[in-house]
Amino acid sequence: MSNSTVSLSSTGTHSSKAAPQSRRSGKFAALADNWLPRLVLSPTIILSLVFVYGFIALTGYLSLTNSRLMPNYEFAGFDQYTRLFALDRWWTAASNLGIFGGLFILLCLAIGLFMAILLDQKIRAEGALRAVYLYPMALSFIVTGAAWKWILNPGLGLEKMMHDWGFLNFHFDWLVNSDMAIYTVVIAGVWQSSGFVMALFLAGLRGIDDSIIKAAMVDGASLPTIYRRIVIPALRPVFFSVLLVLGHIAIKSFDLVMALTAGGPGNSSDLPAIFMYQFSFTRGQLGLGAASAVMMLATVLAVLVPLMYLETKGTRNGR
Structure with a gap:
């Protein structure tokens, strides 16, 4: 009787210790699922924003300047489109x-x-x-x-x-x-x-x-x-x-x-x-x-x- 009591108590102790660990591992897995794709994709997104959309925006602004051989960032309106x-x-x-x-x-x-x-x-x-x-x-x-x-x-x-x-x-x-x-x-x-x-x-x-x-x-x-x-x-x-x-x-x-x-x-x-x-x-x-x-x-x-x-x-x- 005493042996079975000891075994039950020990099982309860182990299960009570395992529960917080499983909850922590579950939270870690959820965080990994949420953030890992973002971390993997973030370099591509940043590079696209800079080297694609950033340069598109720069080209659009240069079309509103009097840039000739080198960029000139002084705003000149729609003169280039008129030309x-x-x-x-x-x-x-x-x-x-x-x-x-x-x-x-x-x-x-x-x-x-x-x-x-x-x-x-x-x-x-x-x-x-x-x-x-x-x-x-x-x-x-x-x-x-x-x-x-x-x-x-x-x-x-x-x-x-x-x-x-x-x-x-x-x-x-x-x-x-x-x-x-x-x-x-x-x-x-x-x-x-x-x-x-x-x-x-x-x-x-x-x-x-x-x-x-x-x-x-x-x-x-x-x-x-x-x-x-x-x-x-x-x-x-x-x-x-x-x-x-x-x-x-x-x-x-x-x-x-x-x-x-x-x-x-x-x-x-x-x-x-x-x-x-x-x-x-x-x-x-x-x-x-x-x-x-x-x-x-x-x-x-x-x-x-x-x-x-x-x-x-x-x-x-x-x-």
Whole structure:
């Protein structure tokens, strides 16, 4: 009897000691769960705030100064924007961005979706074809621009090859034609990015439930009707992502144009990114270049905000 009493008392003592320890360990675990993610993410957040948003704010302020070769922090109002909007070259670059961006996005969407639909038919050698279509995306825009500069050069590439084959009436001098040079940038950009768009659409197509398509086929719907009425509307989130990526690529395009046309002939294929670089770093007009950079940011926001609003509105409505 005494032994059992001693054992019970000792067990009670140990349990009373263990309870505070378990509570302390539970509090420590809760603190670790709350603060460890913050500590891990804080360096990234701080660096992003300083080197992304901080420099965006600095660029915005420099656009309101008369900075030239070096920064000048004396406030000057909107003089740089007045100068910017008075320059014909800026409007040429803006109109070229509209042409390049519109055609680039439209053609990449059409070609990428078409190739994705073809590969979705479970054709033979799908893996090899997918790799071939995706390969251009592995190249840098500098390499793409240099390659297409050789291909489209009238004295070296496509035109010379056709003349050597006896087609002397064939002419393709867009690269040196000021009215057509911007379209050579579209050709090179579409060639590089359409495979990436195809991969995104193909992933979206593979995520659609096959039973829906089979049910539509049982009801007598043709394959084009199924894709037009069921499959393509189901790809709305993919369209949102593709438009976002392609719009961003188009607005910030710099290296592709520099390697292919260098903005020429003259300024006929100039884009805002080239304008910003040259006026900021080669012409000693830092304030004017900062103003053009702010306008590029405004263009990005003008594309991004409506897309995000439409996507979130569709999500709220359950579409």
